[in-house]
Amino acid sequence: MPDRRCVFVFADAPCSDIATQHPHLVPFFPPTFSSTPTLATPPMPILPSSTAPFGFLEPLHAYVLAHSEPLTWSNWWRLAVLPTIPLFLQAVLLRKEGTRKDRLALAVVGIALLWHACLRYRFEQPWFNALNNGISIGCMTLTVRYLEFALIKGRLIDQYWEDKGQHWLVSAFDVCTNARWIGLDPVEPRSNGIEKGGKRPKADKDVSVGTEVRPGHKAISPARNYPPWVVVPNSPLSRSHATIRHLTIAFRNYVISDILLSLLRSFGADSIGSSTPVPGALHRFSSDNTFVLFPKLGNGLESPWWLTEMAAVIAVALCVWLGLSMGYHAIAGVMVGTGLHEVEAWEIDLFDHPLKADSLLDFWGHRWHQFFRHSFTLVATQTLRFLHLPVTSTYVLGLSFFFSGAMHALGQFTMDPVPALFPIFVLFPISGLGCALEVQFKRWTGKKVGGFWGRLWTWSVMLITGRWAAIAWFESGVGGSYLCPAWAGDLLKPFILEWILNRK
Known part of the structure; x- marks a missing residue:
């Protein structure tokens, strides 16, 4: 092995000559400078872009x-x-x-x-x-x-x-x-x-659990005055009946969501149902496929392209709704069935019939799940106090929707590939703006948004903004995901293809 101490002997010689005559010493000498210009390192992005989604x-x-x-x-x-x-x-x-x-x-x-x-x-x-x-x-x-x-x-x-x-x-x-801070x-x-x-x-001060005995009568069932946040079933449920009910709802939601996911993967294997990125996935899906409803009834009903795209967008929302509800009722069945919780503790459902919403305020404030509402209200309130801004319902509402959008966008931080962040983020601030417009409408007219026109307004906003988010997910390969065990969808798919929906 050469003696590395010889490097001092050539201290006054040009580095290039030493490297040529003694190649084993090359690692000890810095590279020579060249007059050839080098490419400048691109600056670190600040705002999100297609190449740097998180800025x-x-x-x-x-x-x-x-x-x-x-x-x-x-x-x-x-x-x-x-x-x-x-x-x-x-x-x-x-x-x-x-x-x-x-x-x-x-x-x-x-x-x-x-x-x-x-x-x-x-x-x-x-x-x-x-x-x-x-x-x-x-x-x-x-x-x-x-x-x-x-x-x-x-x-x-x-x-x-x-x-x-x-x-x-x-x-x-x-x-x-x-998470909802109930009770x-x-x-x-x-x-x-x-x-x-x-x-x-x-409300707990009004709770009384005991046995009421009238003079000359036998003891009757306990009289209970529940606090307003406890939902009591219309007819008393035993623990076993409540457990079966929760597990039945969970299984029903699983079957429906798995059917939708299975059809997405089957019909859109090269577009919206792919697990890899596909640019223009939704347009490609609707333009390359023609679907027929009830194919056994004569020639069936041919679906136009816009209805096909709308159905795909709605399928995404349904999978989110049914998937969260499925998990909630599955956990409820375990907690009630094991006796860890009382039957009444899980009677407050996670969702309250979202399809009945007739205003954005009704949808986001009541019908959709309120899992994050407490956290958003808390963070918005403390942010306003830190900034020395007035803590009013308008500011709290606006910041809550902003933080909701930021959470759903930043929630994709460990995803690869990453869906486009802006369409997912902007869905929530636009909904917050819509809620503010509904409040202003009531101030101007004295009437709440609701009824037929309220439903038309609500679902127009939700379908438009939901379409943006769905496109971002489809184009990144989320449509090909397995969000639950793939069993029911594959089992029932042949029947659905034969009798309900198929490609032309």
């Missing part, structure tokens, strides 16, 4: 994709279980006064564990890419919950169900998962949980 965050996005690990059965607990343990400990500490510093420390640990796992583990299969979106949105939601639990002053207890005999550990778990201290613009802490709802 100035694109280097981090590229780093995450390059260093992530596939999510498997052997490491799922690192993402789904480990980062939530500090949150449960926060809920336990919220049962006592003077634990704010400890809860703040747990928040730091929990958020660090959460985002370390979220940015490290992801589904790398193209047909599971859409699930990465749900994981990122869940991590953002848990981050807000960590911060909220850290900053709450006082105690926070799910008192109503504890008074009915619920174990305190189950109650602490309920506080963690009660807990409500967060309002001028009085929120961070400032005042959790308090027993006033």
Whole structure:
């Protein structure tokens, strides 16, 4: 091996001569400068673009994709279980006064564990890419919950169900998962949980569970006055009946959503049902295919191209609706069936008949799921206070829709390929603007938006903005995703193709 100390002998010689005569010394000398101009490094993008969908965050996005690990059965607990343990400990500490510093420390640990796992583990299969979106949105939601639990002053207890005999550990778990804040201290613009802490709802004072005995009569069934947030079935349900009901709804929603996904993958294998990016997927799908409804009835009914595109867009919304509802009722069936929760605890449905909405305010404020409403209201309120802006319903509403759009867009951070962010983001601010117009309409006319014209207005806005989001998903390969076990759709597809819908 040559003696590297000889480098000092040639200290006064030109580097090029040394490199030629002694090639083993080349690594010790810097490259010679050339007069040939080099290409300038493009500046880091600030705003999102087709090549940098996350703008100035694109280097981090590229780093995450390059260093992530596939999510498997052997490491799922690192993402789904480990980062939530500090949150449960926060809920336990919220049962006592003077634990704010400890809860703040747990928040730091929990958020660090959460985002370390979220940015490290992801589904790398193209047909599971859409699930990465749900994981990122869940991590953002848990981050807000960590911060909220850290900053709450006082105690926070799910008192109503504890008074009915619920174990305190189950109650602490309920506080963690009660995203809609049902039965807990409500967060309002001028009085929120961070400032005042959790308090027993006033409605709980009206709860009385006991046995009413009239003079000369036998004891009758207990008389119960439920707080307004407890939905009591029209006819009393036993635990077994309630469990079967929840599981039946979950199975029904699974069958319908899996049929829709199966048809998307079958009919649009080279367009909207592909698991890889397809530019102009929706237009290609409608122009290359002609569909016939009820093919066994004579010649059937031929679907025009615009109806085909509308059906594809609606199918996306239905899959989101039915998929979330399926998960909700499946969990309800387990919780009620195992006896961890009372039957009434899960009678508040996640959705309230979205198709009945006759205004945007009705749709977003009542009919659609309210899973994120508490978090958006909280973040919007604290943002306004930080900026020293008036905390009014108008500002809170506008910021809530802005944060909703940002969450759904940034939720695609671990996806690859990434759908176009702007169409997904803008859906929510436009809905917020529509809600503001409805409020202004009531001020001008004294009437609420509703009825036939309200439905026409609502669904026109939702179909137009929903189409933009659907196109972004279709063109990135989300339409070919497997969001649930592929069984019912493949089983029933031959019958559907023969009797209900087929290609010409």
